[in-house]
Amino acid sequence: MSRLVPFFGFLLLVALFGFGIWWNTRHDQREVPSPLINKPAPAYALPKLDDPAQTVTREAMLGKPYLINVFASWCVACGEEHPVLMSEGQRIGVPLVGYNYKDEPDEAKAWLERHGNPYGLVIADREGRTAIDFGVYGAPETFLVDAKGVIRYKRIGPLTPAVIERELKPAIAALRKEAP
Amino acid sequence: MNAVFRRVLFALALALCCGALNAQAIDPLPFKDHAEETRFQQLTRELRCLVCQNENLADSNADLARDLRHQVFDLMRQGKSDAQIKQYLVDRYSDFVLYDPPVQGSTLLLWFGPLAILLAGAAVVVVTVRRRSRAQAPASNRNANDSSPNDEGDDW
Amino acid sequence: MTPELGQLALILALLLALAQGVLPLLGAWRGNGALMAVARPAAAGQAVFVALAFGVLSWAFLHFDFSVRYVADNSNLALPWYYRLAAVWGAHEGSLLLWIFILNLWTVALAALSHKLPDVFVARVLGVLGLIAVGFIAFILFTSNPFERLLPMPPDGGDLNPVLQDPGMTFHPPVLYMGYVGFSVAFAFSIAALLGGELEQAWVRWARPWTNVAWGFLSAGIVAGSWWAYAELGWGGWWFWDPVENASFMPWLVGAALIHAQAVTEKRGALRAWTILLSIFAFSLSLLGTFLVRSGVLTSVHAFASDPKRGLFILCFLAVVVGGSLLLYALRAPKVAGGKPFGVVSRETAILIGNLMLTVAAAMVLLGTLFPLLGDALNLGKISVGPPYFGFLFTLLMIPIVLLLPFGPYLRWGEKGGLPPLKNVAVRAGIAALACAIAAAFTTGWALKAIAGTAAAVWCCVGTLLYVLKRWREMPAGRRYPAEMAGMLLAHFGVGVFLAGVLLTEALSVERDVRMAPGQVQTIGGYDFRFDGVHVADGPNWQGDQGTVTVMRNGREIAVMHPQKRTYTRGQVQTESAIDAGVTRDLYVALGEPMDRNDPEGAWALRLYHKPFVRWIWAGGLLMMLGGFFSAADKRFRLRREAEQKVAAAAQESHA
Numbered sequence: 002m003s004r005l006v007p008f009f010g011f012l013l014l015v016a017l018f019g020f021g022i023w024w025n026t027r028h029d030q031r032e033v034p035s036p037l038i039n040k041p042a043p044a045y046a047l048p049k050l051d052d053p054a055q056t057v058t059r060e061a062m063l064g065k066p067y068l069i070n071v072f073a074s075w076c077v078a079c080g081e082e083h084p085v086l087m088s089e090g091q092r093i094g095v096p097l098v099g100y101n102y103k104d105e106p107d108e109a110k111a112w113l114e115r116h117g118n119p120y121g122l123v124i125a126d127r128e129g130r131t132a133i134d135f136g137v138y139g140a141p142e143t144f145l146v147d148a149k150g151v152i153r154y155k156r157i158g159p160l161t162p163a164v165i166e167r168e169l170k171p172a173i174a175a176l177r178k179e180a181p
Numbered sequence: 182m183n184a185v186f187r188r189v190l191f192a193l194a195l196a197l198c199c200g201a202l203n204a205q206a207i208d209p210l211p212f213k214d215h216a217e218e219t220r221f222q223q224l225t226r227e228l229r230c231l232v233c234q235n236e237n238l239a240d241s242n243a244d245l246a247r248d249l250r251h252q253v254f255d256l257m258r259q260g261k262s263d264a265q266i267k268q269y270l271v272d273r274y275s276d277f278v279l280y281d282p283p284v285q286g287s288t289l290l291l292w293f294g295p296l297a298i299l300l301a302g303a304a305v306v307v308v309t310v311r312r313r314s315r316a317q318a319p320a321s322n323r324n325a326n327d328s329s330p331n332d333e334g335d336d337w
Numbered sequence: 338m339t340p341e342l343g344q345l346a347l348i349l350a351l352l353l354a355l356a357q358g359v360l361p362l363l364g365a366w367r368g369n370g371a372l373m374a375v376a377r378p379a380a381a382g383q384a385v386f387v388a389l390a391f392g393v394l395s396w397a398f399l400h401f402d403f404s405v406r407y408v409a410d411n412s413n414l415a416l417p418w419y420y421r422l423a424a425v426w427g428a429h430e431g432s433l434l435l436w437i438f439i440l441n442l443w444t445v446a447l448a449a450l451s452h453k454l455p456d457v458f459v460a461r462v463l464g465v466l467g468l469i470a471v472g473f474i475a476f477i478l479f480t481s482n483p484f485e486r487l488l489p490m491p492p493d494g495g496d497l498n499p500v501l502q503d504p505g506m507t508f509h510p511p512v513l514y515m516g517y518v519g520f521s522v523a524f525a526f527s528i529a530a531l532l533g534g535e536l537e538q539a540w541v542r543w544a545r546p547w548t549n550v551a552w553g554f555l556s557a558g559i560v561a562g563s564w565w566a567y568a569e570l571g572w573g574g575w576w577f578w579d580p581v582e583n584a585s586f587m588p589w590l591v592g593a594a595l596i597h598a599q600a601v602t603e604k605r606g607a608l609r610a611w612t613i614l615l616s617i618f619a620f621s622l623s624l625l626g627t628f629l630v631r632s633g634v635l636t637s638v639h640a641f642a643s644d645p646k647r648g649l650f651i652l653c654f655l656a657v658v659v660g661g662s663l664l665l666y667a668l669r670a671p672k673v674a675g676g677k678p679f680g681v682v683s684r685e686t687a688i689l690i691g692n693l694m695l696t697v698a699a700a701m702v703l704l705g706t707l708f709p710l711l712g713d714a715l716n717l718g719k720i721s722v723g724p725p726y727f728g729f730l731f732t733l734l735m736i737p738i739v740l741l742l743p744f745g746p747y748l749r750w751g752e753k754g755g756l757p758p759l760k761n762v763a764v765r766a767g768i769a770a771l772a773c774a775i776a777a778a779f780t781t782g783w784a785l786k787a788i789a790g791t792a793a794a795v796w797c798c799v800g801t802l803l804y805v806l807k808r809w810r811e812m813p814a815g816r817r818y819p820a821e822m823a824g825m826l827l828a829h830f831g832v833g834v835f836l837a838g839v840l841l842t843e844a845l846s847v848e849r850d851v852r853m854a855p856g857q858v859q860t861i862g863g864y865d866f867r868f869d870g871v872h873v874a875d876g877p878n879w880q881g882d883q884g885t886v887t888v889m890r891n892g893r894e895i896a897v898m899h900p901q902k903r904t905y906t907r908g909q910v911q912t913e914s915a916i917d918a919g920v921t922r923d924l925y926v927a928l929g930e931p932m933d934r935n936d937p938e939g940a941w942a943l944r945l946y947h948k949p950f951v952r953w954i955w956a957g958g959l960l961m962m963l964g965g966f967f968s969a970a971d972k973r974f975r976l977r978r979e980a981e982q983k984v985a986a987a988a989q990e991s992h993a
Contacts, residue, residue: 004670007614008663011621015656017707020714021634022648030633033231033719036275103244129248136273138231138245206572207929207944209850222848229721235579237723240572280723282708287717291708295701295730302693310686313607313678 035136035155042144042152043134050101050109050123057124059150066153066176067096069144070120070160071132073104074112076140082159083116089165090119095145095173099123102132102140145169147176205242210254217257224263225250227280228270237280340405340484343393347484350386350437351474353379357467361460365532373460377448380463383470384441391438394483395425403494406487407431413494415878415906416502423507424497429631429647430483432510436627437473439511439518440466447522447547454543461529462522469521472654480647499879499903499911505565509558513585516555517623520588522547523595524620527613528662531669541603541612546969548599548616549824552592553965559585560958568916573848573925573946575954578727580635583706584626587699591619594695596965597688605750607676607685611692614666621659622699628655634710677751682759684748687741698734702727739793739836742829743800746822766800781845790840797833801826820971828964835957841950852932854940862947864924865889871928871937879903879911884928884941888917900928900943923948 037043046058070086072079090097099120101109106125113123126132135144136155145154154172156164212218222239228249230241238246238253249270256266270278282288357379364372394407398421403409411424411431426435444466451459477483526544562582567575576582595615602612629635632648679685705722712720743766747758770792777784777791805826808817818826847861853868860866867887874883881903888896898915905911917924929942 004610004667004672007617008660008667011659011663014707015652015660017710017714018628018632018634018648018652018655021710022632022645022652024713025633025648026645028713031234033275033277036272129245130252133248133252133273136275138274205930207850207927207942209852209942215847218849227723227725229723235577240574275719277719277721280721281725282720282722287712288708288720290711291704291720291722291726294704295697295734298700299693299697299734302697306686306689306693309674309689310679310681312674313685314680315678 029158032157033138035152035157037136037152038155040152042146042150043131045131045134047100047124047126047131050099050106050125053106053125057122062098062146063150064148065096066145066147066173067098068093069098069100069135069146071100071102071135071137071140071142071144073102073140074108075104076102078159079141080116082141082161083119085160085162085165086119087117089160089162093165093169093173096121100132101125102137103127103129143169145172145176147179205244205247206240208247208250210251220263221254221257224253224257224266228253228267229278229280231274231278340393340397340402340486343390343397344478344482344484346386346390346393347474347478350383350390351471351478353383353386354467354470354474357383358464358469358471359467360464361467362464362532365457365460365464368457370456373456376460376463376467379467380441380444380448383467384445387434387438387441387474390484391425391434394431394434395422398422398425401494403492404486404488404490405483406485407483409487409491409494411495411497413496413878413906416497417877419507420497420502423501426510427497427501427506430477430481433473433477433481434483435510436514436518437470437477439514440470440473440521442515443519443522443547444470451543458529458533458540461532462525465525465528466521469525469658472658476647476650476654480644480650496878496905496907496909499905499909500570502905502911503565503569505561505568509561509565512554512561513558516551516553516558516592517585517588517626519547519551519554520592520616520620520623522551523616524662527616528665531613531662531665534669538606539603541599541609542974544616545596545599545603546971546974548592549596549965549969552589552596553962553969555585555589555592556958556962556965559589560955560962563958564955567951568914572927572944573846573948575842575951578702578705578724580706581626581630583702583727584622584629587702588619588622588626590695590699590702591615591622594692594699595619596968598692601685601688602676605677605679605685607674607679608689609675610666610670610672613670615692615696617659617662617666618696618699621655621662622703624651624655624658628652629706635706679751682748682756683752684745684750687745687748690741691738694734694738698731701730701734705730739797739832742797742832743803745829746804746825762800762803765803766796769799770796784844786840786844790837790844793840794833794837797836798830801830801833819973821968821973824964824966824968824971826964827967828961831957831960831964833957834953834960838950838953838955838957842948842954845949846951847947848944849946850929850942850944852940852942855938857940859945861945862922862949863890864895864947866924866926866945868941868943871931871941874901876903879905882928882937884915884926884943886915886926886943888924896924898924898926900926902928918952920952921950923951 042059044059046056049055049057072082086097097120099113099118099122101123104125104127106127109123109125113120129137139157141159143156143160144152147153153176154169156169160169210221212221225239226237228238230236230238230243230246230249232243232245233241236246238249253266253270256269261269267279276283282291284292356375360372360379361376364370364375394405396402397405397408398412399418401408401412401414407428407430408424411427412421416424424431426432444463447466448459448463451462523544526540526547530540559582562585563575566577567573595612598608598612598615601608628648628651631644632651633644634648705726708722709720712718743762744759747762773795774788774792777788781787805818808822849859849861851859853859855868855870858865858867865888867889869885869887871882871884874881881901883899883901886898886900887894888898896917898917900915901913903911903913912927914925914927916926923946925946925948927944929944931937932940932942
């Protein structure tokens with residue numbers, strides 16, 4: 002009887018591998034889930050891209066939910082995501098804030114001129130220090146911050162119409178249900 | 182454009198820096214002495230680069246890795262302990278940033294599994310040896326079926 | 338030469354492999370001599386066609402045939418011929434072709450050297466190898482065809498990953514595969530034994546040389562991989578517990594256990610079922626490694642491009658081969674514990690303990706490697722397992738082996754031998770170890786790892802040398818060191834050398850990132866490194882910057898080192914570190930970036946290393962490889978066969 006132990010152990014291993022192959026078809030293995038979900042967004046004070054004299058802080062943004070979309074002119078995938086933001090950006094229902102990550106302001110502005118600007122507001126993090134507090138490790142990434150300044154959802158990778166329908170809109174709707 | 186292609190593009194953006202070893206990991210920092218430098222090296226070796234996910238923070242060429250190395254250096258200068266620095270990164274990037282999995286509920290199997298296997302195996306070895314030693318044949322028993330005739334000395 | 342010839346060759350090889358796999362097994366089952374006799378010719382035929390396919394692919398690379406997608410992806414017009422040949426196995430499809438080519442080398446060797454073995458047994462062994470070949474050739478033809486065309490043909494190709502453009506690349510995969518694939522022979526022997534009800538009692542003796550040689554090659558392959566990582570990409574590191582490294586290490590650990598268990602089974606008849614199980618484990622881990630690297634289930638620096646279809650194919654193959662053999666084991670393995678008994682203080686017990694630690698270590702590495710996947714499956718969150726886990730537990734598990742090592746040859750088979758010889762060794766080796774540990778403590782400033790490493794290494798090496806001396810004194814010339822014993826002594830000595838290398842390097846290495854202007858000097862480990870500026874340099878398919886660093890010690894010039902930063906044909910950038918190798922230390926310099934991008938004549942960032950004893954790590958590994966080869970060469974494995982053939986034949990007659 003004990004002779005069958007290796008056989009059954011191996012079957013478990015095969016099941017695990019089968020799961021692994023299946024899981025890979027649905028998930029990006031490189032995604033690291035954020036520990037900041039349902040935690041307050043880090044305190045930030047970042048200059049506006051088009052007017053560096055003005056600073057946007059977390060406190061100033063309280064009161065309404067909004068999306069932070071991390072992008073950069075050097076980021077290829079952001080270029081792929083951009084048309085989606087241009088077409089869906091208005092219809093999502095919450096303000097879209099652009100977070101320019103580790104970019105030259107001139108290049109970022111030129112990029113937005115070329116591809117269009119879907120953002121109501123663009124803030125710039127040239128050094129990327131604040132982005133570390135957000136747990137950003139690549140671009141594009143998108144955060145949903147609620148009215149109280151708590152991060153409720155993070156998308157790693159480009160936003161697609163499918164993701165917006167399946168994940169983002171329900172998350173926003175859930176927020177609406179909480180606050181009248 | 183389908184989802185797979187998009188994922189591939191994103192992965193490419195992350196992977197490009199990892200494939201090209203353009204030596205940005207060589208990053209002289211103003212250490213005050215060898216002990217501080219050694220501590221930094223040991224710390225950054227235990228942290229994973231989130232961009233080049235199979236490299237540690239010490240060796241990765243990614244921009245983020247350089248930023249995080251500088252952050253670790255600043256925290257060291259601020260007097261934070263190794264545990265505090267690790268916690269700082271875990272708060273932002275989750276446990277995944279640690280190469281040393283924390284001993285907690287979710288990793289019990291990982292840390293104690295080998296011990297369990299060792300104990301089970303040791304039990305089998307003990308039982309086997311005892312069973313074999315009880316069935317003792319008389320000493321210097323060498324019969325004709327011996328597959329290794331002992332003309333080499335030392336029971337070889 | 339059209340690539341389609343290669344594809345045709347593979348199809349023919351598949352058919353022959355089917356014949357080799359199915360017919361002899363059928364023949365062995367039915368006692369049909371004609372079917373059994375198909376084995377050797379079919380194996381030869383398969384080998385010819387696989388070699389042909391391999392040759393066609395090599396030809397395509399040598400002649401820049403970019404109409405073949407695989408060639409276009411992995412080479413270009415500027416790639417030198419030796420790297421074009423190495424590119425044959427540089428990516429997924431070609432490396433599988435290498436795999437099956439090497440399987441054929443082993444099969445042909447077995448077919449040629451097995452004429453003294455009973456026909457039924459040989460038929461079964463070759464049959465099993467044929468079935469394995471069927472799986473791999475089918476995998477290549479259906480999911481990973483290296484001969485697929487790329488039309489219209491591009492004028493120039495991509496590039497072989499620059500990290501792979503290194504002499505180590507030409508060496509590491511073939512040698513590693515010789516080991517990996519070589520365990521299929523031990524596996525086939527065990528399956529044949531199970532199928533045949535172990536009528537041939539001496540089958541373990543026949544299996545031993547094949548297993549030892551495979552393990553030797555695997556040792557060399559792992560050493561080559563480690564050395565290559567160190568030279569090419571590791572920033573001075575030589576082992577990262579990366580999933581793909583672990584995939585080669587697990588079969589090595591189980592293989593080491595297997596060669597010891599086989600010794601017990603051959604000489605004493607004990608542990609037969611365990612030996613069979615270990616051979617199944619060893620080859621299963623080889624197949625598992627193949628799966629892990631190509632299925633995309635785990636991320637790794639090393640992994641080939643992943644594809645769920647390929648992953649699924651290998652998984653099914655794995656399930657059938659390993660599942661089938663484990664089921665066969667459960668049904669047919671010897672149930673009664675046979676063989677001669679042994680006491681508590683005996684060589685068998687020591688080997689059992691060693692086997693236990695090696696097997697648990699392999700299980701631990703498997704657990705750690707797969708745990709992130711398990712974490713996803715059980716929703717435990719994204720868990721990361723790295724060197725702090727593996728290194729720590731592995732060290733703990735190896736301690737009992739290190740402690741027992743010197744006693745191996747002094748212990749006796751079976752009943753208690755005298756304890757006095759053991760005490761003798763323990764005292765002498767112990768005193769030597771202690772003395773050297775104290776010396777190490779003072780010369781290294783009480784570095785704990787250096788002390789432990791010195792003690793462990795001296796314990797093993799002196800313990801082994803004591804036995805060498807004993808044999809020299811006690812036995813007449815010509816009979817002092819039979820090959821099997823010489824192999825054992827070499828390998829055990831190699832363990833000591835390896836331990837010294839690992840622990841001393843870890844304790845004493847110094848690494849420093851510095852900014853240096855031309856003319857400045859940095860001192861590390863007693864060596865003065867003087868930076869002499871950077872010039873432009875180029876090679877056959879790259880351009881770059883080459884730095885000059887002069888190393889001096891006590892005013893005398895030791896070496897002039899030239900670290901480079903290269904940009905290859907397709908834009909990939911590669912750092913070529915400069916290494917000054919030495920028996921007692923390596924000096925290692927890597928070139929970074931200029932401090933001011935616009936001023937390459939000014940200061941640069943450099944990384945400097947002083948790594949004492951790092952070569953001992955690989956020297957130890959190579960000694961183990963030599964040990965494996967020497968053991969396999971023992972003439973006992975060759976001469977006995979005729980006598981056994983007669984005994985086996987007589988046994989068969991009486992059974993029939």
